[in-house]
Amino acid sequence: MDSSTFFSQMALDLHDEPTAERTIERIAEYARMATSCDDAGIMLVHARNQVETAAATSQRVGESHNLQIMHDQGPCLDAIEGEPIYCSPDVANDDRWLKWGPAVAELGMRSALSLRLETRTRRYGSLNLYAERCNAFDVDDIAVGTIFVRHAAVALANAHNEEGLQVAIDARKLIGQAQGILMERYDLDADRAFEFLRRQSQAHNVKLRSVAAWVVENRSSPAANFEPDVAPSDEPAVGQPA
CATH class of the missing domain: 3.30.450.40 (GAF domain)
Structure with a gap:
């Protein structure tokens, strides 16, 4: 050759x-x-x-x-x-x-x-x-x-x-899925659902996609609180309406 x-x-x-x-x-x-x-x-x-x-x-x-x-x-x-x-x-x-x-x-x-x-x-x-x-x-x-x-x-x-582009695409899909879960469960619009995810990300110093992944994984547990820590008192837990 x-x-x-x-x-x-x-x-x-x-x-x-x-x-x-x-x-x-x-x-x-x-x-x-x-x-x-x-x-x-x-x-x-x-x-x-x-x-x-x-x-x-x-x-x-x-x-x-x-x-x-x-x-x-x-x-x-x-x-x-x-x-x-x-x-x-x-x-x-x-x-x-x-x-x-x-x-x-x-x-x-x-x-x-x-x-x-x-x-x-x-x-x-x-x-x-x-x-x-x-x-x-x-x-x-x-x-x-x-x-x-x-x-x-x-x-x-x-x-x-x-690979980086695919990770970004997957993250956007995951965030969108988490938004949909919050919108359906608590009758939120898309902006309020995203704002909730963003506040949890900032409050717990974790990436937004990590919060979204947690919401998706715990979508069947309505009483669950976001991990790794309980959400601050002025923030609704994932199991409560925003």
Whole structure:
């Protein structure tokens, strides 16, 4: 399969994955096919100092990532914050990562290639490739990896956007359903029903969709009070008219 066909097929397959989580897993699987690596993994960054292994083609990939977090050094972490590409032909003797390199070499990994996973507007983390032999990655692998990671970042961004949109759509449906329950039970109009949900959300410091979910789940319990706490005295409980 030539490179254009490979990337076209990858784009279609990633687009068909139902969740962002599954998209990430497939990116790692495709990365192993695209380059001269034995294993691949993805580290995602959620906050300034919060990273996680989101995908790994083997247990030792996760162990390698954990070693980087423990020692606070390694190409995967550096690719997120430093240069966009880090390649190590021999991790056991790489002066850049004196603690991580020898430790990961004991796992049977001798070469590493890490590439930043990002779009123009968001930095997601790093794609990390490992090989059991030294000098595994050449300039062609780096070139392919650079192209690959761009496709992967776009697929990941689309998955996150679609998943976020679906969550928003589901939340609106849930809120509408809760409004309908309150309107029917207590003869409220739509505005008063929504205002009740909003006040409960603010009073208990929970998301509006959480209040709506509670109303829907407890629609057959007219005497119930909203959880996690009893509604304030100046607010009607869910089981009482607004």
